[in-house]
Amino acid sequence: MSAPLPVCLEAVTKHYRQGRGIEGVDLGVREGEVFAFLGPNGAGKTTTIRILLDLIRPDSGSVRLFGLELRGHSVELRRRIGYLPGDLALYEDLSAKEMLTHFAHLRGGPPWGAIAALTEAFELEVDKPIKALSKGNRQKVGLVQAMMGDPALLILDEPTSGLDPVVQGQVHRLIRSASAEGRTVFLSSHILSEVSQVADRVGIIQDGRMIDVRRVRELRGEAIHYVDVRLVGGHPFNLTGVPGVSSLPSENGLVRLAVKGDLNPLIGALARDQVEELAVREPDLEDVFFDLISGGSAATERDSRADS
Amino acid sequence: MWAVGMFTLALVMTGLYPTIRGNPQLAKLHDTYPEALRSLFGITDLTTGIGYLRAEVFSLVAPLLLIVLAVLWGGDLIAGEEDRGTVDILMANPISRSRVLLEKWAALVVGVVIAAGGLAIGLVIGILTTGMHLGMAGLSAALLATALLSIVFGTVSLTVGAATGNRALARGSAVALAVIAYLISALADMVDWLKEIRPLSPWYHALGVDPLASGFSLVHFAVLIGVTGAVGLLGVVAFDRRDLAV
Structure with a gap:
């Protein structure tokens, strides 16, 4: 259990x-x-x-x-539970210290010393009125508030x-x-x-x-990696037989590739040549995300048709 | 701030008393007003202490100001938190909605009592310095009645705000009810059908029964406290059941 x-x-x-x-x-x-x-x-x-x-x-x-x-x-x-609201609204006229102390009281909880450890870790100005704080500092007040109840x-x-x-x-x-x-x-x-x-x-x-x-x-496994390759002497590059790789327009001998999923087959293929320059950019999960969303809504449509 | 305002109001009002007392014309003028006007504005014999305070302080001005304070504040206590968005972070604390509402209500009561205290101190100073003849039992009954009346309408405002999250609606409905209650109480002496529904008006139970002259009345005060409790309970139930700030 x-x-x-x-x-x-x-x-x-x-x-x-x-x-x-x-x-x-x-x-x-x-x-x-x-x-x-x-x-x-x-x-x-x-x-x-x-x-x-x-x-x-x-x-x-x-x-x-x-x-x-x-x-x-x-x-x-x-x-x-510690909660940070999405559209964070705080008590503008109070200082961070006043608000946090009040909330600690409502939680029957932590002494100021414990809260101060959090505000110091965040380098938060606690004595100014909240309305004078920057967006980042307001968010820190919210986070300390969420964390302080352990x-x-x-x-x-x-x-x-x-x-x-x-x-x-x-x-x-x-x-x-x-x-x-x-x-x-x-x-x-x-x-x-x-x-x-x-x-x-x-x-x-x-x-x-x-x-x-x-x-x-x-x-990440489904993510796209963007790989830029330049071979020594600007040789053209043979991609046939490398799975998941598609080439994008190249410029000045720099070959731009989009690789879906595993990078190893491409690396194996590159090892057969002399590489002058190689850059791999972070997987762009946005693309995966939108793949999933479009697939998801398609699935939902199928479901609702099946229901009716 | 409100306490200071009420204090000043009381001092100014009582400070004017000697000039009015020394003016025999005013006593005659009083007799010339039509009954309806006298009743609506609580005009009585201005040359006596009770008559003066009844007409100038307790008939309308003092209760009106205290009610405005209580209604503005009461309507903001819950509905304002929702309006400003702070209700999310407030209610994330491990406290029940009823507790939040009751503590807010308690703050409202304390605030009204402090403001009424300002009024009381001002009146006592004024009465002593002008040598007004007035029983302290009647004065304290009238002050308590005024505070209770304000708490009734402040609680209405708090409850409507807690039930709907709509601050304007809360304040507006409480003010409307206060005006109706005032008119019923003030005009009942002349209009028969109003006299019959007069017991429905909190204003009647507070100031319509002339506490300055008649002193404490347990029955009327109990009605005011009972109404406050019932309205407050409605607020607790409604606030606990609904979605906040949507």
């Missing part, structure tokens, strides 16, 4: 009067993993997350966290959206260290490269439906 899943949704549906919402979402997040919830804006990520916090109630379906039915254990469960489950809605690369890096490090400490992390994002850096598994949602759940490694 394994431990209950930190997050378990079964057939959760939520409709809004204005449309959208989510439809029959099944989702399981395992203990200790970083699970990324990926999808375009408006796909239902925030709706799902706000259901997990009991801010909105699903029309149907079951929501269990740590094996407990959310409805009826809401307060008890929120004690174990949560077993961190729920982060678009944690890096609108941040500069330095703060993004800090957030990614925070996520990885939270995971290393044994916390479960559930984050949403619409940026694939971010997900591939921090997540173990990815759930993809579009138009309110879960399309797919994959390990990030598998996604």
Whole structure:
């Protein structure tokens, strides 16, 4: 008998009067993993997350966290959750210290010393009113707020959206260290490269439906690599018989290739020649993502035809 | 801030009393007003202490200001959190919605009591310095009635805000109810059918029964407290059942 899943949704549906919402979402997040919830804006990520916090109630379906039915254990469960809202709104007139102290009081929880350790790690200015803080610093206030209750489950809605690369890096490090400490992390994002850096598994949602759940490694396996090669003396390059490789327009003897999946056959083929220059660019997961989305919606159409 | 405002209002109002008391014309003027006007604006014999305070402070101005304070604030307590988006981060804390609502309500009550305290201190200073003849039992009953009345409508505003998340609707409906309650109480002496529904008006139970002269009335205060409790309970139930900030 394994431990209950930190997050378990079964057939959760939520409709809004204005449309959208989510439809029959099944989702399981395992203990200790970083699970990324990926999808375009408006796909239902925030709706799902706000259901997990009991801010909105699903029309149907079951929501269990740590094996407990959310409805009826809401307060008890929120004690174990740290939450960063997507559209972060803070108490503008308070300083970070005042807000965090107040929230610590509501949590019946951590002394200022413990919180100060977090604010110092983030180099956060705690005495200024929040309305005077930059976007990045406001996000840090939100993150400290999420972390300060020593949560077993961190729920982060678009944690890096609108941040500069330095703060993004800090957030990614925070996520990885939270995971290393044994916390479960559930984050949403619409940026694939971010997900591939921090997540173990990815759930993809579009138009309110879960399309797919994959390990990030598998996604990488389907990814496209762009390879630029220049052979000594500018020799032309024979690609016949190398699987997954297609060539793009070349310039000045620099051959540009797109490789889907495994790179080894190409490397084997290159070893037969003298290579002068070789560059491999990061897999572009966006492409994989859009492949999945188009495949997913095609599958949904098939399903709905089968239903009718 | 509101407490300071109420304090100043009380000082100015009572400070004007000696000039009015010394003016016999005003006593005659009072007799010339039509009954409807006298009733609507609580105009009584301005030359006595009770008459003056009833007309100038407790008939409309003081309760109106306190009600405005309570309604503006009450409507913002929950609906404002949703409007500004802070409800997400607030309700992520391990606290129940009922607890949030009750603590917000308690803050509202404390705020109204402090503002009413400012009014009370100003009035007492004014009464003592102008040598107004007035029983302290009547004065404290009227002050308590004014505070309770404001809490009733502040609670209406809080409850509508908690039930709908709509701040404008919360404030508007509470103000509308307060105006209706005032008119029922003020005009009931002249209009028979209003007299019959007068017990429905919180304003009647608070100030319509003339606490300045008649002092504490357990029954009327109990009605005000009961109404507040019932309205507050509706708010707790409605707030607990709905989706926040959608």
